[in-house]
Amino acid sequence: MLIFTLRRFNLFVFTMLLLTILSFSLSFLFPGDQLVNLTGQVNASPEQLAILSDKYQQNTNIVSQYFSYLTHLFHGEMGYSMTSHLPIATEILNRLPATIELTSVALLVAMFVGIPMGFCAAIYHRKVPDNLILTFAMIGYSIPIFWLGILAILVFSIQLGWLPSAGQISLLFEIEYVTGLQLIDILLSDSEYKWQAFQDATRHLILPVIVVALAPATIFVRLARSAMLEVLDTHYIKAANAKGLTFSQIIYRHAMRNAIIKVIRDVGLQFANLITIAMVTEVIFSWPGIGRWLIESIYQRDYTAIQGGLIVLSSFIFIVHIVTDFVYAALNPLAREPQHGA
Amino acid sequence: MLLSACDSNEALSLSKKSIIYCSEGAPESFNPQTVTSGTTIDATANQLYNRLIEFNPIDNSIIPAIAKSWHVTRDGKMVTFYLRKDIQFHQTNYFSPTRALNADDVLFSFNRILDDTHLYHSVSGGKYPFFQNAQFVDLIDNIEKINDHTIRFQLSHPDSSFLANIGGNSSVILSKEYADNLITINAMQDIDILPIGTGPFKFKQYSSGAFIRYEPHAKYWRGKSELKQLVFDITPRDTGRLTKLLAGECDVIAYPIAHKKIQQHPNLTLESVTSFNVGYFGFNTRKPPFNNPLVRKAISFAINKQAILEAVYTGQAEIANGLIPNSSWAYDASIMSQEYSIPKARELLAQAGFGDGFVMDLWAMPVQRAYNPDAVTMAKLIQADLLKIGIKVDIVSDYEWSTFLRKVSEGEHQSVLLGWSADHPDPDNFFSTLLSCGSAITGSNRTFWCNNEFDQLIQRALQTNNINKRKVYYSKALKLINEEVPLIPIAHSKRYQARANHVKGTLLRAIGGIDFNGVTKN
Numbered sequence: 001m002l003i004f005t006l007r008r009f010n011l012f013v014f015t016m017l018l019l020t021i022l023s024f025s026l027s028f029l030f031p032g033d034q035l036v037n038l039t040g041q042v043n044a045s046p047e048q049l050a051i052l053s054d055k056y057q058q059n060t061n062i063v064s065q066y067f068s069y070l071t072h073l074f075h076g077e078m079g080y081s082m083t084s085h086l087p088i089a090t091e092i093l094n095r096l097p098a099t100i101e102l103t104s105v106a107l108l109v110a111m112f113v114g115i116p117m118g119f120c121a122a123i124y125h126r127k128v129p130d131n132l133i134l135t136f137a138m139i140g141y142s143i144p145i146f147w148l149g150i151l152a153i154l155v156f157s158i159q160l161g162w163l164p165s166a167g168q169i170s171l172l173f174e175i176e177y178v179t180g181l182q183l184i185d186i187l188l189s190d191s192e193y194k195w196q197a198f199q200d201a202t203r204h205l206i207l208p209v210i211v212v213a214l215a216p217a218t219i220f221v222r223l224a225r226s227a228m229l230e231v232l233d234t235h236y237i238k239a240a241n242a243k244g245l246t247f248s249q250i251i252y253r254h255a256m257r258n259a260i261i262k263v264i265r266d267v268g269l270q271f272a273n274l275i276t277i278a279m280v281t282e283v284i285f286s287w288p289g290i291g292r293w294l295i296e297s298i299y300q301r302d303y304t305a306i307q308g309g310l311i312v313l314s315s316f317i318f319i320v321h322i323v324t325d326f327v328y329a330a331l332n333p334l335a336r337e338p339q340h341g342a
Numbered sequence: 343m344l345l346s347a348c349d350s351n352e353a354l355s356l357s358k359k360s361i362i363y364c365s366e367g368a369p370e371s372f373n374p375q376t377v378t379s380g381t382t383i384d385a386t387a388n389q390l391y392n393r394l395i396e397f398n399p400i401d402n403s404i405i406p407a408i409a410k411s412w413h414v415t416r417d418g419k420m421v422t423f424y425l426r427k428d429i430q431f432h433q434t435n436y437f438s439p440t441r442a443l444n445a446d447d448v449l450f451s452f453n454r455i456l457d458d459t460h461l462y463h464s465v466s467g468g469k470y471p472f473f474q475n476a477q478f479v480d481l482i483d484n485i486e487k488i489n490d491h492t493i494r495f496q497l498s499h500p501d502s503s504f505l506a507n508i509g510g511n512s513s514v515i516l517s518k519e520y521a522d523n524l525i526t527i528n529a530m531q532d533i534d535i536l537p538i539g540t541g542p543f544k545f546k547q548y549s550s551g552a553f554i555r556y557e558p559h560a561k562y563w564r565g566k567s568e569l570k571q572l573v574f575d576i577t578p579r580d581t582g583r584l585t586k587l588l589a590g591e592c593d594v595i596a597y598p599i600a601h602k603k604i605q606q607h608p609n610l611t612l613e614s615v616t617s618f619n620v621g622y623f624g625f626n627t628r629k630p631p632f633n634n635p636l637v638r639k640a641i642s643f644a645i646n647k648q649a650i651l652e653a654v655y656t657g658q659a660e661i662a663n664g665l666i667p668n669s670s671w672a673y674d675a676s677i678m679s680q681e682y683s684i685p686k687a688r689e690l691l692a693q694a695g696f697g698d699g700f701v702m703d704l705w706a707m708p709v710q711r712a713y714n715p716d717a718v719t720m721a722k723l724i725q726a727d728l729l730k731i732g733i734k735v736d737i738v739s740d741y742e743w744s745t746f747l748r749k750v751s752e753g754e755h756q757s758v759l760l761g762w763s764a765d766h767p768d769p770d771n772f773f774s775t776l777l778s779c780g781s782a783i784t785g786s787n788r789t790f791w792c793n794n795e796f797d798q799l800i801q802r803a804l805q806t807n808n809i810n811k812r813k814v815y816y817s818k819a820l821k822l823i824n825e826e827v828p829l830i831p832i833a834h835s836k837r838y839q840a841r842a843n844h845v846k847g848t849l850l851r852a853i854g855g856i857d858f859n860g861v862t863k864n
Contacts, residue, residue, distance in 0.1 A: 084550060157589035165589040166582065171553050171573045172360045193356050286582065288552075 004329055008322050019314055023307045024069050030303040038069065040080035040088065040304030078308035083300050088308035092290060096312065097180025098168055099289035103278050105205060106212035107267070110274075114217035115263055118224025119256065125229060133221060140218035145277050149211045149284035156207060164204050166286035173197040208285040212278050216270045220263065227262040231255045261332045268324030272317045360571035361845060361863055363856075364583045364592035368551045368576050371466060373534035374512045375455060378471045383511045384596070384855035385574055389556060390432075391514035391539035394423050394448065395505060399851050401671045402767035403809065404505055408443065408515055408540070414807060418500025421508075423448070425491040430561040431517045432544035436536050439519055443540055445487040450518035452485055462521060466534045472512035500805070506768035511855070514539060542567050542859040552576055568862045587840055593863065594849065596856075598840040609843050614836040615850045616660050616667045618764035620772065621714040623724065624829035625757045627791045631700060632756060638827035640690035642680045644731045645724060647832055654720045655833055662831035664820040665772045669852040671809065672769035672816040677824060679831075687731045699732025705758040706739040708746055712835045713761030720759055720832070750788050758788055767853045769816050773800045777828060791828030 027037040036042060039052050053059070057068040072078075078088035121133040157165035168182050169175065173193060178185045183205075186197045231237060232255055240250050279291030286292070290313060297305035367381040374387040396407040406412075409423035429443040454462045455470045456479055473479070481504065484496040497504060507513065520538040524530050537545050542564065543556035554574040558567040575592060577583045580599045586592040587610065598604055604612045623645065625632040632638055647661050663679040666672055691697060706721035707714060714720065718739050725735040741749060750758050764771045775781055778800060779792035796819055803815035823829070839850050847861035 153585060153589075158585060161588070161590055163589075164591050165585050166577075166591060170357065170591070171362055171555070171575050172356050172571055174547070174555070196356055 001329070005326075008325060012318065012322060015318055016315065019311060020070060020073065021066070023311050024066050026307050026310075027303070030306075032303070037303040038079060038307075040082045040085075040302075042082050042085075073311070078311070079304040081297075081305050082302045083297070083305075088305055091293065091305065092308060092312050094177075094180065095288060095290040095293050096316070098182065098287060099275070099278055099282070099291055101181045101183065102205070102208055102212060102282070102287060102289060103271075103274050106209045106278070107216065107271070107274060109209055110213040110217040110220055110270075111267065113213070114220025115224040115260070117217075118221040118226075118263075119228050119251075119259065121221065121225045122228030122232065122259075123251065125232075130225075133225075137218040137221040140214045143214065145211060145215065145280050146284060148214065149208075149281055152207045152211055153284070163207050164200075165207070168204055168288055169197060169201040170204075173200060208281050208287055211281050211284075212274065215277055216274055219266075219270060219273075223263050223266050224259065227259040228255060230262070231259045234258075261328070264324065264331060265328045268321045268328075271320045271324070275313065275317055356570065358863065359569055360573065361569055361593045361858065361861065362573045362575050362591065363858075364575045364577045364586050364595040366580075366583070366596045367578055369554070371534045372537035372545065372548075373466065373516070374514055375451070375470055375472070375516075376466050376534060378512065380855060385554060386537065387511040387514065387855065388541065388851075388857035388859065389543045389572065390537050390541040390545065391516075392429070392541055393509050393513045393515065394425075395509045397509055397767055397851075397853065399848050399857070402669060402852060403671050404509055407509075408448070412505070414505070418805070419497045420494060421497065421504065422488070422492060422494045425493065426563065427491055429540050429563045430559075431520065431540055432538050432559050433561070434536075434538065434544055434546075436532075437517075437520050437523060437538050439517065439538075441519065443515065443517075444490045445493045446490075447515055447518045448493050449485060449487055450521060451514065451516045452482075454516070456482060456485075461525070462530065462533065465530050470512070472507075472510060478507070503766065503768045503770050503804075506766035506771070510766045511853075543572050546571075562859075564859065567859065569858070572858055587842070590842070593845045594839060594841040596839060598838055601838065604840045610840055611843055612838065612840050613850055614658075614838045615852050616669050616834045616836050617712060618667060618670070618767055618771075618834075618853045619713040619762060620662055620665055620667070620834055621659075621711075621720075621759070621761035621832045622662070622665075622776075622829045623757065623759055623832055624789045625827070626753055626755055627789050627828055628753060629756050631694070631696060631702075634694050635826050636690050636694035637696060639680075639825075640687045640694065640696075640731065641728065641733070642827050642830045643683050643687035643690065644727050644733075645680075645830055645832075646682050646727055647679060648682070649727075650720055650723050651833055653723060654714070654716050655835060658838060659833040659835040662833050665776065665823060665829075665831050666769050666816075666820070667834040667852070670767060670769050672813055674813075674817040674820055677817070677820050680824070680827075684730050691731055691733075697732075699734065701734045701736065702728075703736045703738050703756045705746070705750060705755040706737055707743070707758075707760055708739055708741060709743045711761055711763070712837075713763060713833070714759060715835070717759045724759075751786070753790055755788075760788060764853065769812075770800065770804055773816065773819055774804075777823065789828040791826070793822065793826060793828075796822050796826075 027034050030037045035049065035053055035056060035058060038056060041048065041052060044052065057064050076089045080087055081091055084091065117133050121130040124130045153165045156163045174191065175182065175185050175189050175197060178188050182201050183198065186194060186201055191197060237250060237255060240254055275291070278289065279295060281287065282289045282292035283295055290309060294306065294309040294313065297309060365381065365384060369382040369385040370377050370379060371382060372386050372390065374383055374391065392407050394407060394409040395404050395412065397403070398405045408425055408429055410426045411424045413422045425443065425445060425448065427442060431439040431443060433439060454460050455473050457463060458468070481497055481501060482495055483498050486494045486496065488494055516533065517538045521533055524532055540563070542559055542562045544559045546557045547555040553576060556572040558569055560566050575586070577586060580597065583592065583595040584599055587595045587598070598612065601612055604610045625638050627633055651657065651659055651661060660667070661679050664674070664677050704721050704724060706717035710716065718737065721737045721739065725737060728735050738755070749755070762772065762776055775786050777787055777789065777791055777796065779797050781787035782790045782792050799815045799819045799822070803812045806812060837850065841849070845861060845863055849856050849858065849861060851857055
C-alpha cells in the first residue's frame with residue numbers, strides 16, 4: 001500500500017508541475033502585460049505595479065519567477081479577477097461548491113441508475129431488457145448535452161412549467177453561505193422558510209442533474225453490464241450454481257460485489273468527463289458554478305481568471321481521480337500490487 | 343418523496359408575497375443623482391427614494407410627495423416647498439435613523455450637487471449629469487432653510503420647467519443624518535453603495551451583477567408595501583428573461599421579446615407605455631427649397647408613417663400625431679397626423695412650382711436610439727416614398743455621431759432624421775428645445791425654423807402655472823407646427839414589459855421607469 005501511495009503521490013507532483021508551468025506560461029502567451037495577466041491588477045498605478053513586480057521577482061530569471069508564482073499559488077494568491085476585481089481565490093471558493101454539488105448529485109444519480117440497469121442487462125443477456133437498456137444507453141450517449149439541456153428547458157420549464165430553468169435556488173430565499181453546498185447550507189440555516197427553500201433548491205437541481213447524469217449513466221450501464229457478464233462467466237459462479245445456490249443468492253452474494261469493484265475504478269475516470277458536461281450544463285441552466293464562471297471569463301478575456309480556474313479545476317479533477325484510485329485499492333487488494341507502471 | 347410534496351401550481355408561501363423582477367442590466371450606482379441610465383433609474387429612483395414632488399403616473403401632472411405643498415412667487419423666481427413631517431428614512435442593519443426627514447436633508451441632497459466645495463460633492467466622481475443638463479447650477483441662486491419643514495429655492499430666472507426637474511428621477515432626497523454618520527466612521531463612499539432613502543423599499547443585499555434584494559420600508563409614509571421582498575434578478579439575455587417569465591421564475595420582465603407569444607399566453611400580460619420621446623424628419627428651413635412651407639407640407643403628405651412604424655420600429659411605437667406623446671397632459675387628441683396621400687402631395691408640390699421634382703439630401707443619424715432604432719432604413723423608406731412624387735433623395739449617413747451632430751447644428755443638411763428624449767414630462771421640454779428661435783441659435787433646433795407666433799405661444803405657456811391655459815397655448819403651437827411643417831414627427835417609441843397576471847398594480851411609467859409602490863401579488 002505504501003508503494004501504491006508513493007506512486008500516486010509521485011504522479012500528482014509531476015502533473016501539478018506540468019499544470020503550473022502551463023498556467024504560468026499562459027500569462028506570457030495571453031495578450032497584454034505578463035505581470036498584469038498574472039495578477040489581474042488592470043488599474044494599478046505605476047507604483048503599485050512596481051511593488052507587484054518586486055513581489056513576483058520580475059527582475060530575476062524566469063525560473064525564480066516561476067517559483068515565486070508557485071509560492072503565491074501555495075498561499076492561495078491567484079491574483080484578482082480583471083472584471084469583478086475580486087480575488088480569484090474568493091471567486092473560486094464561491095463557485096466551486098455549486099459545481100461540486102451539481103456533479104456529485106449527478107454522479108450519484110448516474111451510478112444509482114446506470115449500474116443497476118447494467119447489471120439487469122447482463123442478467124437478461126441477449127433478451128428484451130438487455131436490448132432495451134442498450135438502446136437507451138446508445139441514445140443517451142449520443143445526444144449532445146447542450147441540445148438536451150435546451151430541450152429539457154423547453155419542455156419542462158416553458159411548456160409544462162413544472163421545473164425552473166435557471167439558477168440554484170429562487171432568489172427569494174436568503175441562505176447564509178456556510179459550506180457553499182446549497183442543500184447543506186439550507187439544512188444548517190435557521191430560516192423560517194427552510195423547508196420551502198429545500199424543496200425549491202431540489203426542484204432547481206432536477207433538470208441540470210438529469211442532463212449532467214445522462215451521459216455518465218449510459219457509460220455506467222455499459223461498464224456494469226460487461227463487468228457483470230465477465231463475473232457471471234467465471235468458474236466460482238459456475239461452482240456456486242452447481243452447488244445449488246438460488247439465482248438471487250448468486251447475484252447478490254457473489255456476482256454483484258465483484259462486478260461493482262470493476263465499475264468503481266471507472267468512476268474516477270468519468271469524473272473529468274462529468275466536469276466537462278457540467279460546464280456546458282451550467283451555462284445552459286445559469287448554474288452559478290465554476291464552469292460557467294470560467295466560460296464567462298473566456299468571453300470577457302479575464303486572463304487571470306482563466307489561469308486560476310484552469311489550475312483549480314484540473315487539480316480538483318486530479319484529486320478526485322486519486323481518491324477514487326485509493327478507494328478502489330482499498331476495496332481490491334489486487335490493484336495494490338505493482339503491476340505495469342501504474 | 344420530496345418531489346411529490348412540491349406541486350408547481352401551488353406557489354410557495356414566500357413567493358406568494360414577493361416579486362421577482364427580471365431586469366436587463368446591473369445598476370451603476372444606488373443613487374440616481376449620479377446617473378441617468380434607465381437601468382439604474384429603474385432599480386433605484388422609485389423603489390428607494392422620493393422626491394419633493396412627483397408625477398401622476400396617469401397624466402404626468404405634478405403631485406405632492408415629500409413636499410405636501412409648494413408655492414411659486416408671481417415673478418417665478420422663488421419657489422417654496424412645505425415638507426411633510428411624517429417621512430421616515432429606512433432602518434437597516436447599517437443605519438438606524440433617529441429623526442424624521444426635515445429641511446436639512448433636502449438642503450444636503452441639493453447642496454451635494456450644486457456646491458462643488460461640499461464634502462460629498464466628489465465622493466462618487468462629482469458628476470451629476472441630470473442636473474448639469476438642466477443647468478441647475480446657473481438656475482439656482484440659493485437654497486434657504488426657512489424652518490425645519492420649509493425650504494425655499496431662489497432662481498436666477500423664471501423657469502416653469504423647474505418644478506418638473508425637481509420631480510425628475512434624479513432629484514431624490516438623501517438622509518443628512520446618514521451622511522454625517524458615514525463621515526464619523528470614515529466610509530463616505532458608502533452613501534451611494536449602501537443607500538438610505540425614504541422610498542417604499544429598503545436595500546437589503548446586492549450581489550454584483552446577479553441580483554438586488556429589497557425589503558419593504560415598514561414606516562413608508564404612503565403605507566407599507568404588502569410585499570415581503572422585491573428582488574431584481576439581473577438577466578441581460580432577452581431569451582433568458584423570456585424563459586424565466588414562461589417558467590414562472592420571474593413575475594415581471596423588462597423589455598420582453600416575442601410579444602405575440604406573451605399575448606397569447608393565458609397567464610401573462612404584455613403592457614407598454616409610450617415614452618416621452620419623438621423621432622422626427624426635420625427640414626432645414628433656411629435652405630431652399632425647404633424655406634417654402636408648401637414644399638414641406640407636400641412632403642408630409644408623401645410619408646407613409648405606418649410603413650416606417652412597422653419596418654423601423656417593428657411595431658413597438660406609436661405614430662406621432664404631433665410633437666408630444668399622448669401620455670403628456672398637453673396632448674391634444676383633435677390634432678391628427680397628416681394623412682398619406684400621394685395626389686395631395688403632388689398637387690401641393692406643383693403649387694409650389696416644383697411639379698417636376700428636385701434633388702435633396704437626407705441626413706440619417708448613424709446611431710441607434712429608442713426614438714429611432716434604425717435611421718438609415720427609415721431614410722431608405724422615405725427615399726422610396728419621395729420618389730413617387732418625383733423627389734430624388736441622397737442619403738447622408740457616413741459621419742461619426744459627434745461630427746454628424748456638429749454638422750447638423752451648423753446647418754449643413756437639407757433635411758435630417760433625428761429625435762428627442764425628454765428629460766422630464768413638462769411639454770416645454772419638447773417645444774422650446776426643438777423649435778424655438780432661441781434654440782435655433784444654440785443649435786438644438788435643427789430646422790432653424792423661427793416663427794414669432796410660435797415663440798410667443800410657448801413663452802406665454804411658460805409664464806403661467808395654470809395648466810388649462812398652458813394646454814390651450816400648446817394646442818395652438820401644435821396646430822401651427824402642423825401648418826408650417828418645420829419637421830414631421832414620425833413616431834413615439836414604446837417601452838414594453840411583460841408580467842404574470844397575478845401581479846397587480848401600475849408598474850410602468852412614461853418617464854422614470856418602473857415603480858413597485860402599491861404593487862401586490864395574489
